[in-house]
Amino acid sequence: MPQRTLRFKIRQDGRVEETVEGLVGEACIDLTEKLEDALGTVERREPTSDTFLREKVQKQTISAEIH
Numbered sequence: 700m701p702q703r704t705l706r707f708k709i710r711q712d713g714r715v716e717e718t719v720e721g722l723v724g725e726a727c728i729d730l731t732e733k734l735e736d737a738l739g740t741v742e743r744r745e746p747t748s749d750t751f752l753r754e755k756v757q758k759q760t761i762s763a764e765i766h
Contacts, residue, residue, distance in 0.1 A: 705731070714742075 703721040710716065715738055719727035728744075735741050 703730070 701721045704719070706718040706720070708716040708718075717731060717735070719731060722730060
């Protein structure tokens with residue numbers, strides 16, 4: 700599992716900037732939604748290039764016979 704990082708910058712005027720690393724797609728919004736609700740109103744979101752990536756899903760089928 701890749702490392703996930705949340706970075707916060709608290710500005711002198713009280714605004715909080717949040718940066719999410721290590722997640723793709725809309726997963727960053729799901730991860731931070733409750734935290735953002737507790738902090739206050741989200742003024743702006745700036746998606747990174749990771750927002751437009753799809754999560755890699757690997758599937759494997761294993762055949763088994765029961766006798």
